[in-house]
Amino acid sequence: MSGFSIINPGMLSLLQDGGRYGQHRIGLTTGGPLDRFAMSWANRLVHNASDITAVEASFGGLKLESHINTLVAVTGGDQPLSINGAKKAAWRSHRVEAGDIIELGFARQFCRSYLAVHGGFQVEPDFGSTATVVREGIGGLSGRKLDSRDQLPARGTTERQCLQLNDPNRTPYQTEVTVRVLPGYQVQHFPRLEQRRFFSGIYSVTERADRMGYRLEGPAIACDIKGILSEGICMGAIQIPADGQPIVLLQDRQTIGGYPKIGSALSLDTGRLAQLMPGATVRFEPVTPHAADNLFHMAHSMHQRMTLDPVND
Amino acid sequence: MQIHFAGEDALIVYLGEEASPDVSDRVQAAAAAIEAALGTALVDLVPSYASVLVIYNMLEIDHLAARQRIHAALDALETGSTREGALVKLPVFYDPEVGPDLEALADKAGLTVDEVIKIHLGTEYRVYAIGFAPGFAYLGQVDERIAAPRLTTPRQSVPRGAVAIADRQTAVYPAPSPGGWNLIGRCPQRMFDPAASPTMPVNVGDRVQFEAIDRQAFLELGGAL
Numbered sequence: 037m038s039g040f041s042i043i044n045p046g047m048l049s050l051l052q053d054g055g056r057y058g059q060h061r062i063g064l065t066t067g068g069p070l071d072r073f074a075m076s077w078a079n080r081l082v083h084n085a086s087d088i089t090a091v092e093a094s095f096g097g098l099k100l101e102s103h104i105n106t107l108v109a110v111t112g113g114d115q116p117l118s119i120n121g122a123k124k125a126a127w128r129s130h131r132v133e134a135g136d137i138i139e140l141g142f143a144r145q146f147c148r149s150y151l152a153v154h155g156g157f158q159v160e161p162d163f164g165s166t167a168t169v170v171r172e173g174i175g176g177l178s179g180r181k182l183d184s185r186d187q188l189p190a191r192g193t194t195e196r197q198c199l200q201l202n203d204p205n206r207t208p209y210q211t212e213v214t215v216r217v218l219p220g221y222q223v224q225h226f227p228r229l230e231q232r233r234f235f236s237g238i239y240s241v242t243e244r245a246d247r248m249g250y251r252l253e254g255p256a257i258a259c260d261i262k263g264i265l266s267e268g269i270c271m272g273a274i275q276i277p278a279d280g281q282p283i284v285l286l287q288d289r290q291t292i293g294g295y296p297k298i299g300s301a302l303s304l305d306t307g308r309l310a311q312l313m314p315g316a317t318v319r320f321e322p323v324t325p326h327a328a329d330n331l332f333h334m335a336h337s338m339h340q341r342m343t344l345d346p347v348n349d
Numbered sequence: 350m351q352i353h354f355a356g357e358d359a360l361i362v363y364l365g366e367e368a369s370p371d372v373s374d375r376v377q378a379a380a381a382a383i384e385a386a387l388g389t390a391l392v393d394l395v396p397s398y399a400s401v402l403v404i405y406n407m408l409e410i411d412h413l414a415a416r417q418r419i420h421a422a423l424d425a426l427e428t429g430s431t432r433e434g435a436l437v438k439l440p441v442f443y444d445p446e447v448g449p450d451l452e453a454l455a456d457k458a459g460l461t462v463d464e465v466i467k468i469h470l471g472t473e474y475r476v477y478a479i480g481f482a483p484g485f486a487y488l489g490q491v492d493e494r495i496a497a498p499r500l501t502t503p504r505q506s507v508p509r510g511a512v513a514i515a516d517r518q519t520a521v522y523p524a525p526s527p528g529g530w531n532l533i534g535r536c537p538q539r540m541f542d543p544a545a546s547p548t549m550p551v552n553v554g555d556r557v558q559f560e561a562i563d564r565q566a567f568l569e570l571g572g573a574l
Contacts, residue, residue, distance in 0.1 A: 220354030268395025268402025
């Protein structure tokens with residue numbers, strides 16, 4: 037099958053779909069896009085369902101050549117898109133032809149971009165998903181990040197029209213993010229004062245921020261207990277290790293662990309967090325279970341209702 | 350039994366406070382009951398030493414309904430009997446050649462290498478949890494006489510099949526990875542094979558009995574030095 041070939045993989049480019057579910061019992065994590073709204077839009081802009089296999093490009097530098105006539109779209113962070121050297125807008129689809137060169141420049145403030153192609157990249161799923169988890173060697177192309185000369189199979193189209201997502205509907209990325217947190221897990225082992233310190237503190241993103249988790253730096257939080265019996269870790273769980281500096285665990289997290297956790301970040305906010313680069317500012321805000329539920333459902337129905345507008349090629 | 354919030358789409362059920370075969374039995378029974386009670390609303394499940402993490406589909410049920418169903422399922426369970434996990438035998442080549450920490454561990458414990466091996470072989474272990482890496486099974490409890498803390502400096506690379514001890518836990522490394530456990534031998538049996546069915550020889554709740562083999566048997570069984 038024809039498709040695309042990678043000329044330069046950039047810093048870290050990974051094939052992702054909606055993620056791998058139902059495999060925690062053998063120790064496999066979920067994987068999937070760090071910014072799932074952005075990947076969903078990239079897919080919808082090329083007439084795909086939200087979870088079809090696309091490329092998550094972190095930090096920038098991805099360059100590929102198309103061997104087919106099709107539609108592509110880039111969404112997410114601020115890696116500038118160009119096709120055959122001409123600057124192109126993100127958050128809309130573009131027609132490409134065989135021989136066209138698609139290139140992403142480097143991110144300045146928001147590091148995750150998503151490249152989708154009509155029909156998706158055609159790779160075989162591993163344990164029900166194409167999501168690449170490099171640490172596990174599972175998914176994508178042999179469980180690894182994309183490399184020069186890799187071939188990404190895809191089917192072409194010449195019929196479907198170009199679409200765009202209007203500005204007000206795009207995620208408003210900011211370098212100061214408030215992450216809403218549902219207190220849970222061992223929260224009762226964090227004294228009130230420590231909880232107040234956590235929810236009023238200003239944290240910054242450290243260099244140790246990746247697909248497993250974002251390690252932050254700020255006011256240290258103390259816990260009554262040092263460790264716990266290793267237990268299941270859900271998406272967004274906020275682990276407080278012995279040094280008191282929080283780690284927000286993300287898509288490639290280990291499935292079990294023994295550090296106390298103060299609660300978990302809402303899925304609405306982990307995408308905006310994972311867009312941040314070292315030095316950016318993070319605050320935490322507690323929400324009730326009912327608020328967490330409402331926020332999820334409101335966002336879900338809004339995302340379903342939002343429509344895309346046709347644009348000229 | 351206690352149910353706590355874990356995340357917006359996750360509850361964690363605590364079935365005890367320590368690692369014991371009894372608590373592990375309850376974890377296994379609870380995991381099966383919760384799986385049946387949540388049906389299609391269940392997204393994923395992580396049974397561990399004394400807890401079950403339950404992840405559900407928020408578009409199908411909310412935390413109130415999930416909690417209610419888990420409670421109902423576990424109340425009905427109190428009278429139920431527990432299943433005994435399968436017994437899995439794993440061959441191990443115990444030798445300083447493949448167990449670089451064997452001699453140091455014996456020295457610290459005031460035992461001979463043979464005694465350490467005999468004690469490691471003398472326990473039928475239970476699979477308390479699977480995690481850390483695909484197929485990594487936490488086995489317990491290791492006899493206190495040979496329990497050894499993690500190395501102060503973890504190794505950059507531990508080979509596949511390495512049999513190791515950390516505190517009162519033992520494990521077989523399913524794939525090459527960095528690791529800080531004490532290496533005492535090597536197992537030729539693959540603990541995780543994505544192409545095989547089942548992908549793992551053990552499940553949480555199963556029992557494991559190690560069996561000593563010599564160098565030649567290790568090689569014949571496909572072991573790599």
